[in-house]
Amino acid sequence: MVGKRSKGAIVALVVIAAMLALPSAQSLPVGISGVQESGCNCHGAVPSDSVVASIDGLPESYNYSEAYELTVSFQGGPSQEGNVNQGGFHLWASEGALSVNDATSQLYNQNEVGHTDAGNDQLSWTVTWTAPATDKNVDFVLHVNSVNGNADGAGGGTSGDMWSKVTISLGGPIEVLEAADPFVVLGVLIIVSASLLAITLAYVFYRKDPDAFDWDHFAPWLADWMTSTDHKKIGTLYFVAGLFFLGVGGIMAMIIRIQLSVPGNDFLTQEQYNQFFTLHGTTMIFLAAMPMINGFANWMIPLQLGAADLALPRINAMSFWLQPFAALLIFTGVFSGHGADTGWTGYAPYVVSEGAHYGTTMWAAGQIMLVASSTLTGINFLTTMAVMRAPGMGWMQMPLFSWSILVANVMLFLSIPAFGVGLIQVYLDRVVGTAFYDIAAGGDPLLWSHLFWYFGHPEVYVVVVPSFGIISEVIATSSRRSIFGYRSMVYAMAGIGIVAFIVYGHHMFTSGMSPTLRFVTMLTTMLVAVPTGIKVFNWLMTMHGGSLVYRTHTLWALGFLVTFTLGGISGMFFPSIAMDTHLHESYFVVAHFHYVLVGGTVFGFFAGIYYWWPKATGKMLSEKLGVLHFLTAFVSYNALFWPMHRLGVWGMTRRHHTYFVTTEEALGSLPMEAAGWNMFITVSAFLFFFSNFILVFNMIVSSIRGEDAPDDPWGGWSFEWMTSSPPPAHTLYKLNDGSWGLPTLKDANEHIANEPGWLSSWFQRLLVTDEDTEEESH
């Protein structure tokens, strides 16, 4: 009995001792790895200026391999003589080796030391640092805690404590050049690209009329581009903007790939990496893909419908000019090194937390502008398609590209308000202190996920469906056939548009959703395969019995069929929840969506560029350069994204600035081969990036000395081939009688079109015919 009681007493003593030790234990290694760049997890949420940390004993520049005795100390804060605990420290040195002198400090590894239990009631500690044997720039980061000693009080021990941080840099005997900051690299590359763009613009203007190359002529030319409401000019502007940001997003992707080429790389810091992948995603979706879709749509929708312009030309100009300013806002944070770092998904509550960078506010603001821009564009295209189709063109005689834009805009129109609402909530939370996502005030962390994915999933279809439209045009024209199953193509596209809204739950399979709902979403997600399958088989069947003409756009369309089918198949793995719990947020996801968004969307765009370039500019592109572009890009693209599937299954996680492989000595999260594959991917990524400059080169060569394009170089049927190449400034069409005007659509199926379909003939049976009623009234 006595024995048991004394045992209890010992346990109680241990617990009390543990509670006393708790503050120091908490400032020990837990989360210490995050300490060098970011905040301290030790005590208190915010750093305090009243605590001053210092490191003494460091030389101006070190001697090779010499040992220096450092004294780390702090002053100020709540720490006072007689406290149970006074404070603690954590020192990190980027190079060289740290070691401890006495029991008051401990070594975590050669780069990190901290205080021990015995050393947490003092204000200064002594440790030894051995300088590296080679020439390096060394950074020291010291964190200190000033503790008020209420460890055994009711406050839980850490309330009222304060922390602070000091960073010291030290050079070797010879000053080494700092590696360029990746932001500087990005900035320089963007400026170089913008300058090239400006030079190209100046050159284009010069070529127009070499004698009139002065400001008096340039200013009105520029003003015309900036104030034009012509759908063709705005389409071109969208294109220039889209291609420019495709380049910027590509540069960011390359910087990301450099960072990931070897395990444990430190080319980018975590903070920089987080901003790069956030901006890469946002740029590619909202500033590259969407403007390019609008570029195609602006150019081709009025032309395909046989209209003179869009229904609302000024609204059209406004939706374009919102974009450059939105882009500036989105990038604003980068210029101060505090760009948005939330991922393009911007999950709450991180997006409204103090940890998220200042740039996030501007990023949200910029995207609100893009929401406005997309909404206006949507109104415009839908109105145009509803009221400005040429006489004779019913809904079911619209070219498939126009149908794809119709479906995309209906989807966008129904989904983007949710995103807008979410962004405004985030913006208000960040700026005026509302509490939509403040958990402590009863906010809901999942609300944002719902709003975002209700928009986000239709959005990825919004960017891929226009490519379906382009591919339908290209495959049919190149096969010299009418598209197989025009009606089922339209229904399939509309089907995708409907299914898009009931599948978004699969993005949240691991968010604690109810099992029943997960099962339902699994089923609906699988359903997406049906309409997309119909489209793929229809495209293949279009080629049947055709006479395929190999042009660059044909190659891109066939390439699209390969990569999009692969992307579609890999997409089928996610709805299977037992697999998804492993694959979610892994590189398998990265591989999948790059297969559908690059192999699907971008390859479709490339097909569209080669297909419509002669129409838009009046010049042919070089087929040789086009084939070279296709071959190099297609091969390097697959080499780039295919291995990512395997990396994902192995356990490589998205949005991690680095990864570690398991070696014989150390456990990592990936098998050893992963390092080699990542290097392979990086090399392929560079090849893919540079191969696309062949297209840029091709465009430049074509503008300077391309052959003149005929009106209908490929033999298409829709109205855009009925006008001159390029179309006249005020869009008109060449009519059969030789005059210019607005066309009327004829239908090769006239006799069929007038016969009732099976549905209407079935309905007719139910109806009382006019003849019957007439007889009765007599």
Next chain:
Amino acid sequence: MSVMTPIFEGLWDHYIFWSVIVGAIAFGWLYHHSFWFTSKDGKKIPNVDEIEVGVFPKHNDDMRLEVAWTILPFLLIVWLTYYSWEPLDAMWTSADGGVHGYECEEGQVSNNVMDSNGIITSDCYHVIEITGQQWFWNFDCLELNDSLCDTGTETMEVYGSVPVLSLKKGETYLAIMESVDVTHAPWFQHLGTKEDVLPGQQTTLWLPISESMTEESMVLCAEYCGDAHSIMAAKLVAHN
């Protein structure tokens, strides 16, 4: 080192099987047609369907084919959904009276067994707590004794100092999870599972540690949570 759990491997192989079939059909068709139905060099390009500018081309469709490739993919996805259904019971089993029974009494053990599909059933389960915080994991064994569940910290060569969760082979655990700040998600790589941890809301995750579980594996954060997201790691040890 394989990170594929038996459940994952079974589904994966089945899906790969169907992917290969679908891929073979689509790509075989594509390659055949892109070499067979082509225009020959030097010849005048034929106009198969008499396409003419400004005229909506004549219809080219076949109801039977279009219905066929609506129905067949639909049947395939129904089958795949049905096939993916089986392991779900084990994954979302109820905490009371599901495949893992009820919470273990003191001293009781789970004795979990894995069937040929990789589905694990147990007599009872133990409850542990996982808390996510920027940027470290906090494991709490609650009342479990050291042999069932142990926590600690370890300095790893590459990740630095990380928390360690040590669980016993043959035992099944139910993790009750919450976050103190933003959303995180522990990815138990060798269990092939992850679940978000949310602030102000509890989520749960089954951790059935089978006899064949790897001794040491990593737990990574899979839901982006800020600066040190990528090194918010922990180690899972499966001991005997």
